[in-house]
Structure formats: structure tokens, C-alpha cells
Amino acid sequence: MNAIADEVTKEKPKTIYLKDYQTPAYEFEHVNLSFQLNEEHTTVSSSIDVRVQRKKETLFLHGDKSMQLDAVLVNGTQVADERLTRTNAGLFVSGLPEEDFTLKIVTTIKPQENTALEGLYKSSGNYCTQCEAEGFRRITFYQDRPDVMSKFTTRMEAAKDKYPVLLSNGNLIDSGDADGGRHFAVWEDPWRKPSYLFALVAGNLAKIEDSFTTMSGKKVDLRIYTEPHNIDKADHAMVSLIKSMKWDEDTFGLEYDLELFNIVAVDDFNMGAMENKSLNVFNSRLVFATPKTATDADYAAIEGVVGHEYFHNWTGNRVTCRDWFQLSLKEGLTVYRDQEFSSDMNSRGVKRIGDVSKLRAAQFPQDSGPMAHPIRPEEYIKMDNFYTVTVYEKGAEVVRMYESLLGKDGFRKGMDLYFERHDGCAVTTEDFFSAMADANNTDLSAFKPWYQQAGTPIVDVKTSYDASTKTFTLKATQTVPATPGQDASQKKAVLMPIRVGLLDKSTGKDIEIASVNGVAQEKGTTTAVLRFDQKEQTFTFENVEQDVVPSILRNFSAPIKMTTDLEEGDLLFLMANDSDPFNRWEAGQTLFRSLLVKLIADETNGKALEMNTKITDALRKTIEGAKAADADKAFIARAMMVPSESELVEMLEPGTVDPDVVKAARKFVMKSLAADLRPLLEETAKANSAPAYKNEPADRAMRSLKNTCLGYLSYVDAPEVAKDALERYQNADNMTDKIATLSALSDKVCAERETAFDAFYQEWQHDPLVMCKWLSLQAASGVPNNLGNVKALLTHPAFDIKNPNKVYSLIGGFMSNPTTFHQKDGQGYEFLADVILQLNDINQQVAARMAGGFTRWRKYDPSRQALMKKQLERIIATENLSENVYEIVKKSLD
Numbered sequence: 001m002n003a004i005a006d007e008v009t010k011e012k013p014k015t016i017y018l019k020d021y022q023t024p025a026y027e028f029e030h031v032n033l034s035f036q037l038n039e040e041h042t043t044v045s046s047s048i049d050v051r052v053q054r055k056k057e058t059l060f061l062h063g064d065k066s067m068q069l070d071a072v073l074v075n076g077t078q079v080a081d082e083r084l085t086r087t088n089a090g091l092f093v094s095g096l097p098e099e100d101f102t103l104k105i106v107t108t109i110k111p112q113e114n115t116a117l118e119g120l121y122k123s124s125g126n127y128c129t130q131c132e133a134e135g136f137r138r139i140t141f142y143q144d145r146p147d148v149m150s151k152f153t154t155r156m157e158a159a160k161d162k163y164p165v166l167l168s169n170g171n172l173i174d175s176g177d178a179d180g181g182r183h184f185a186v187w188e189d190p191w192r193k194p195s196y197l198f199a200l201v202a203g204n205l206a207k208i209e210d211s212f213t214t215m216s217g218k219k220v221d222l223r224i225y226t227e228p229h230n231i232d233k234a235d236h237a238m239v240s241l242i243k244s245m246k247w248d249e250d251t252f253g254l255e256y257d258l259e260l261f262n263i264v265a266v267d268d269f270n271m272g273a274m275e276n277k278s279l280n281v282f283n284s285r286l287v288f289a290t291p292k293t294a295t296d297a298d299y300a301a302i303e304g305v306v307g308h309e310y311f312h313n314w315t316g317n318r319v320t321c322r323d324w325f326q327l328s329l330k331e332g333l334t335v336y337r338d339q340e341f342s343s344d345m346n347s348r349g350v351k352r353i354g355d356v357s358k359l360r361a362a363q364f365p366q367d368s369g370p371m372a373h374p375i376r377p378e379e380y381i382k383m384d385n386f387y388t389v390t391v392y393e394k395g396a397e398v399v400r401m402y403e404s405l406l407g408k409d410g411f412r413k414g415m416d417l418y419f420e421r422h423d424g425c426a427v428t429t430e431d432f433f434s435a436m437a438d439a440n441n442t443d444l445s446a447f448k449p450w451y452q453q454a455g456t457p458i459v460d461v462k463t464s465y466d467a468s469t470k471t472f473t474l475k476a477t478q479t480v481p482a483t484p485g486q487d488a489s490q491k492k493a494v495l496m497p498i499r500v501g502l503l504d505k506s507t508g509k510d511i512e513i514a515s516v517n518g519v520a521q522e523k524g525t526t527t528a529v530l531r532f533d534q535k536e537q538t539f540t541f542e543n544v545e546q547d548v549v550p551s552i553l554r555n556f557s558a559p560i561k562m563t564t565d566l567e568e569g570d571l572l573f574l575m576a577n578d579s580d581p582f583n584r585w586e587a588g589q590t591l592f593r594s595l596l597v598k599l600i601a602d603e604t605n606g607k608a609l610e611m612n613t614k615i616t617d618a619l620r621k622t623i624e625g626a627k628a629a630d631a632d633k634a635f636i637a638r639a640m641m642v643p644s645e646s647e648l649v650e651m652l653e654p655g656t657v658d659p660d661v662v663k664a665a666r667k668f669v670m671k672s673l674a675a676d677l678r679p680l681l682e683e684t685a686k687a688n689s690a691p692a693y694k695n696e697p698a699d700r701a702m703r704s705l706k707n708t709c710l711g712y713l714s715y716v717d718a719p720e721v722a723k724d725a726l727e728r729y730q731n732a733d734n735m736t737d738k739i740a741t742l743s744a745l746s747d748k749v750c751a752e753r754e755t756a757f758d759a760f761y762q763e764w765q766h767d768p769l770v771m772c773k774w775l776s777l778q779a780a781s782g783v784p785n786n787l788g789n790v791k792a793l794l795t796h797p798a799f800d801i802k803n804p805n806k807v808y809s810l811i812g813g814f815m816s817n818p819t820t821f822h823q824k825d826g827q828g829y830e831f832l833a834d835v836i837l838q839l840n841d842i843n844q845q846v847a848a849r850m851a852g853g854f855t856r857w858r859k860y861d862p863s864r865q866a867l868m869k870k871q872l873e874r875i876i877a878t879e880n881l882s883e884n885v886y887e888i889v890k891k892s893l894d
């Protein structure tokens, strides 16, 4: 089809707006795809049954400029050239029949040259696909938008020896041999789906198999495919899948809807995993686990992500998004579901603490920077840039707030109504909101701004007790800061649940809450859920016999930044007594944060730093608690953690941050605590060193406590500390302990560090995932002149710039290392810009993620700001910059 005008011109990046949404004029009923997979090229034929919804409209098919368009036929007849217009973004087809018709398209693509890892590509010699969000348009011309839902039949043909396994969505309906040593398979998916859920895999793969019998008695075959040499590492993923299937039935009454569920692990993948209908494709880092190669954190991440992708079958696939602005409809809800799943499988309190820490370290900074956007954004240039912690993690917090406001039963009613109304449809966050409100017959209109407003609300609470009226009062105010395109005056007050408990000052126990603002609480209530929806609001607790210490925002019931008038003594009291594990932890964190902010100011002003010994004493008590027979050791390990440098940076004023000062203040605290508590830390580490590895909750808790103690002890300046760490490294029988001992050594300049890192390399150089750990530990190291080490690792055989996991480990690790990245002379910034520009020609999604390292440049001191800005300007002035990188850099500079 050389005659087709190929008007591939230079077009400016175009912004897509939610307000421009229009329903499609043409619906695609059924799609028949056929793939001829060859080494030189792949031919894709697509035959579509089209239903005309609005006559005479031009049909726009998305299609990437990398594809060769070979043929376009309507009802079997070639379409004349003058009715076809090709642009950078796709193909316009005009003069279409007014009655339903068939459209046939033939394209030629080169998966073997696809380094963007979107569409059809090769990983370790096998074919696989990634179509979310807009990868299908690199396979064929199509209405690549989530509200176009079709039934897919997929035939593929490939060389039998190289690609013995041929997979796609749905059920295998035919297979056999073809000419020239080739074979074929035909898959049919009975469920309508958007193109982003399409998947195809062809390769030399081994599998493990199991099965699950659903609540209505149907047997589902479960298979996990990997490259043959990794097949012994997939058992934990299989166990996690079975647990997920059972949990979704027990918790939401949701049953799987096919007789086969496949997972395929691939080494080259931009994200974590993908929920393609019945054929999930996973980054191998989220499948492979053995005690020798994966840490306890890896095991937990695998369980959570296997659950996440499985849960998408209902929240994402059966009910999908109308357009990409609605992404949080499926992602916020599915993250909420996977967090609940992990909480039920493990310790709920510890899980909540981890999730909130992540929100604070990653989402809060995004929400106060140039990329701040509502969980339902209103515009984007490149959708890939909106798979963000805001859409995912803040989106999950918004879903959790429905649960807090409506109660568990009310939330379940809302979910049931959502599925009853929208099964098989592509819908909006507004539809989810209405299902929640309608099912509970309640007015939630004040909740809507959560979808429209960016920025983390700031809540201040003042408390008082009046002995004469026996009332305890909370006065709360809320504001939402200005964010790009939304000034502060436009922001509305938003409904949020504030969970509050009141602790008896003499016993430390929760008192029963009788009534709030004249509304009687259910008998036995010890945590009240306040509906806070005004700019200023007063909540009065009645019949409070004596003064109490309030525990406010239990379980972190809203994603806000809260300040209160609680004093140090109250926080120490809560740290020791609160029945809510999250707030018991939070009280300690609040103490640490205020101490650190003061120390940062002191260090800036050249004052001597002084430790607050009350905090040391409180921490001593917390650690001593580990001796109790029923101690929650995983919680104690969490409670010992000092807020991260990135969390502290977020608390400081824009234009002031000197990362060296932040590091010095935090290091001072760690050193003081380590010195003062050394015998206790050593004793606790010893008492929690198990003779042999076991993967049981109690053993995992012990490991985390022991390794947290060792982390502290690494701050003690004494030669025996490094010696001990090396010895522990050499004796470790599992990856969790290996990594903990390596990181205890990684900031030290000593022979033990070199010995341990070399030994690790020698032992694991054959395993790319383990090598990622080796790279990220070095990238994160605080040793002097570490930038030189990171640069040298770029050319090390363990690194590969085409593999996203390797880039995230080395470059991602370097970006979050304040000493190396923010080096005063700006060389760290220049290095990151160099890497971004190199990645821009290889993998635009990964390049854009790395550009995220510069977005917070306005936070830093004037000289660092100037150096970072210079690099942003250099990047944006570069020719052939991808839309992905352009959007991040442009928004950063605006």
C-alpha cells in the first residue's frame, strides 16, 4: 500500500482534555486478529465487525508511526487513497458505509526492534505484549480507547521449535502444525474488553500448574509460565494467586469467570505487572522468589501484586474505565483491595504503617510539586505519565474513606450496587461515587472535591476539656494549598472521616464515647468517626467524666497533613498506650519529626545539635517491649524507624533545602540513639537471630527487628561493628539478612565493605534480579565520591540500559541518594540529564520516570536550584524529545 500518503510530520505535543470526551461513532463488536510471527517482521491482520452509531462520521484509528500500513479494506474492498489520511497519531478513514460493515487492516511491525516495551516486543527472545495504556496502537490501527469494548479472537503462528508456547486471552479453541516447521494456536475470549487488556505471548517457556475451585464449584486451571531456568522460583506467586481468589470470594463475593488463568513472567517490563484478561504479564521481579534470592519485602510485594492483578478481573476488566482520566476508578479501587488483602494475610497495623509511609514519602511530594494533579486528572499529554502515586495511592485512600464513612457493610453494599449497575461497562469515577451514595441512601456531595482538587489538605486541630460541662472539644480547620492551575481560593472544603479515640489519662485505656455533638454513639464505641466537611468545625464529645488524651486520625483515616496542639507529654503517652497501632506509631513519628525539623534549623544556623533524651527513653521502652512473650516484633521494628530524608525534605520550606544538612541532622539522631541504646540493640539483635531461616510470620518479624537493630548499630563508629556485619553477611542463609548486612556496610569506607560486595557479586552475577539489588545498594551508598562509582557501574556487565529494572535500580537508586545526586557542584544533575537523554531514544516511559528526579527542584537552595534548572532547560532544548519526557520537563519549568 505504497499509495497511502504517509504524512508523518513534526507535530507539537498535543494536550488531551477530559471536557472533550465524546462517545465513539463506531462500535467494534468483534475483532479477529491474526499474527504471523517471523524473525524479520510480524504481520498483523485485523478484521473488525463495526457497528455504526452515528452515520457519516470520519473514523479515527489510533496507530503509531512505527507501523507499516499494508491494507485497509471495507466490506472486502480496498479503500481508496483519498479516503485515508495518515498522521503521526493514526489514520482517518472517511466515506464509510452507513450500515454496519467489516473493516480489515493489515500492518507490518518489528517487535525485535521495539525497545520502548509497549505493544508487541521481545524479552529474552520471547514475544510478549504490553498494551495499557496505549500500546495496542503499535500493533495495529484501532480505536485504542477503553470505551471501545469488543470480543477478541486471536490466531497466531510461529516457528514451533523457538516458540513452543502460544498464548492469548480467553480459551484455546484450536491449535496444530503449519507449514515450514511452524505451528498455530487460536484463542477466543468470550468477554468483551478494551484493547488495553489484549495480550499475546509466544516463547520457549516452562510452567507450573495448580487449580482453584470457585465458590460455585467451577474448577479453574492456574498456570505460571517462566523461562525454563526460573521455573523453580514461581511457587510463592502461585500460592498468592490461590489466596487472592479465595479472599475476593470471601470479602466481596467475587468469583473468577473463566476456566483458565495464566501468568507469564518477563524480564523486560516497564511497570510491575499487567492485568490482561486471563493472561497477566508480570515483571519477573514480582514473580520469582526463593529464600536465597528474595527478601521478606520481595515476598510481601509479590503477594500484594499477584492479588492486585487478580482483583483487576472485576475492578478494571469486568467494569472498566470510560476514558483514561478515570484511571483511578480501577487503580485506586484495586490498590485499596490489594492493601486490604495484604492486611488480612499479614499484620494489619504494620501494613497500614508501610502504606502511609509510602504515601508520605512519594505522594505528598508529588501533590505539592509541579506534577500535582487530582486523582481524576483533567488533562494530559502522555497518559503513561499519569500512572502515578496520586492516581494509585491517593486514589486508594479516597476509596478507604468511603469505607470509613459508610462502615464495612455500607461499603460492601456500595460495591454490590456498582457491579449490579455497571458489569460489562466502561464507566466513570462519578458512577462509583453514585453507587456508594445510592446504596447507602446518603448525601456524599461534599466528598466530590477529592476527585477534582489536587493538593494535600492541611488540617489543624485544637483540643480542650471543660470540667464543668464534662465536654471534650475538637476544633478543626481545613485548607487545601494552591496547585498548578488551581489557586487556593478556588478550593472547597471536602468531606473527610476523622477517627477519634479518647484515652483515660490514669489508665491509658480508651473510654467509651457516649455522644458527639448531641448524637448518641452506638453502645461500646471507643472510636468515633467524625464527618468533617466545613472549613471550620467544632466537635464536642459529651459526658466525658475527666480530662483525656485524644487519639486523632486513627488508622490515618484521611490523606491529610495534620497538626494538633498535643504536647510532647501527650505524644509520649500515646506512644506508650494508644490501642490504635497506627497512632501509637504516629505519636513517635511526630516526636521524631519535630525534633528533626528543629535540628535541621540548628544545623543551618551553626548551633550545636542536642538529642531529646525523652525520645531516647521512649524508644528504649519500645525496644524493651520486644522481650514480652506476646510482643509484636514487626510493629516494634516499624516504631524504631526514624522518618526518611525525603519525608523531612517535604516538611521544609521551598527554596531552603540543603540535603547535606538534612542528612547531618538525621545522622546525628541515629548516632545518638545507637550510642545510648547500644547494649540493648546488641542484646535485641542477638535474641532475635534465629539459628536457621524460616518463612513464617514470627520469623519474618524477628528478622525485621534484628535487622533494624543492626541498622542502628551501623551508626556506631567502632571497627568491631564492620567486622560483625561482615561475619553476619558470611553466615546469612537468606537474602533478607544478606541485604541487611550489606546495607549496614554500604556507607562505610572499610575493607569489610569491599569484601562483602565482591562476595555478593561473585555469588550472584548470573542472576539479573539479584544484581539489581547489588546495583541499587551501591547507588544509594553515602561513601565519598559515590558519583564516580555510579558512573562506572553504567558500563559494568551487570548493568543494561535497555532493561527497566536495571535502570530503576541504578539510576533510580542514585536519584534518591541525596549526597550523590545533590552533590554541590551539580555533577549529579548533569549525569542524570545525560542518562535521561540517552534513555529518551530507547524507552520513553523509563526516561520520563527518571526525569521525575528533577521535578522538585524548587525545594532546594538557590545554588542547587540554578544547577537543576540548567539541566531541565538543556533537556527541553533537545531535538526529538519524546512527549513523555517533554511533559514532565515542561511542567517542571512552568
Ligand code: 0A1
Binding pocket: 130, 132, 133, 270, 271, 272, 273, 274, 275, 308, 309, 331, 384, 387, 845
Ligand atoms: N494496570 C497495571 C499497571 C500498568 C500500567 C501501565 C503499563 O504500561 C504503561 C503497564 C502496567 C496495574 O495497575 O497493575
Ligand code: ZN
Binding pocket: 308, 312, 330, 331, 334
Ligand atoms: Zn492496577
